[in-house]
Amino acid sequence: MYADTLSATAPAPPEGVSVAKRGDVIAPFEVAGLDGDAIRVPTAHAGQRVLVNIWASWCGPCIEEMPELDRFAGEQGANGVQVLGIALDDAAAVRDFLQRIPVDYAIALDAPGPADAGVRLGNPRGVLPYTVLLSPDGRLLKQRIGPFAHGEIDGWVAD
Template sequence: MKLTPLRIVLVAVVSGGLGLLAALLATGPGPLLGSDLGQRVLNDALTASAPPLPDGRSVARRGEALPAVEVAALDGAAIRLPGDFAGRPLLVNVWASWCGPCIKEMPELDRYARAQGEGGMQVLGLALDDPQAVRKFLARIPVAYPQAIDVPGPADAGVRLGNPKGVLPYSILVSADGRLLKQKIGPFEDGEIDRWAAH
């Protein structure tokens, strides 16, 4: 059988696909989901199948201005995203006190936030949880970065920040002028935030 250029391309594509499938079966989706491309594909898939939000609210999209989102600080004061954080980049980490992967990544987020100082990246935790549960959790495991809270639901702050399926933990990177730059579904590994936020 003579190999034509088309057959060579088809064989290469099939071989590459089988190699990718074998790698995913052997090592799991971790390396793929850890990449920016993998995160884009995952978020696009989750967003495409999401129902519309009630009351005409919008879901944040990568590259676009963050829609106005208001949440409460633990003391009840209003926090407005992105307005209250304008002028410096912002990392928002959406979590809950009952979420094991969220709890595991908190020391890494705390380390990163402390390293930023006054002029670096701002970090905000956003708990989708019961306020009392969050206060009890933070009394046991305090962190240096500010915390906000919202009631979980079909149009909660996490959903409006680009996570329509409510997968936790979920983090976003917002530019100094309020645009959604990056999204991450799943926990940060040790040292990963520095690389992720730098891109």
């Protein structure tokens, strides 16, 4: 579906940056919370399943799925699947975007590039949106490229 956005080859990640594969425990890394505090992935949500969505304010399919992510996050409560959005974008653009389309789940920032959060979570080509489901022990359970349609996340997380 989004194959036209793929490049023929992805640049190799820098030395020391691991690209997770399904079943791997994620090597911990930090991203900046929108409030400026660092969020350590996956340890910030240790003991809980986490849906991590990599997006950008300029990505049309990302924008389309945000209400669905927000709906899902709102239904989870403190003990359900936690949702973390990581924008590969600039802080001012993300804040402006969230003024127009607010969400109630945590948003973090990362600089796009060969060592960004998406790469570390198994998406070296950088196609957006990109979503992963992490187990309570930080293992990569599922990966998805492309947006979720209304109601689709529930089944994806349950499978």
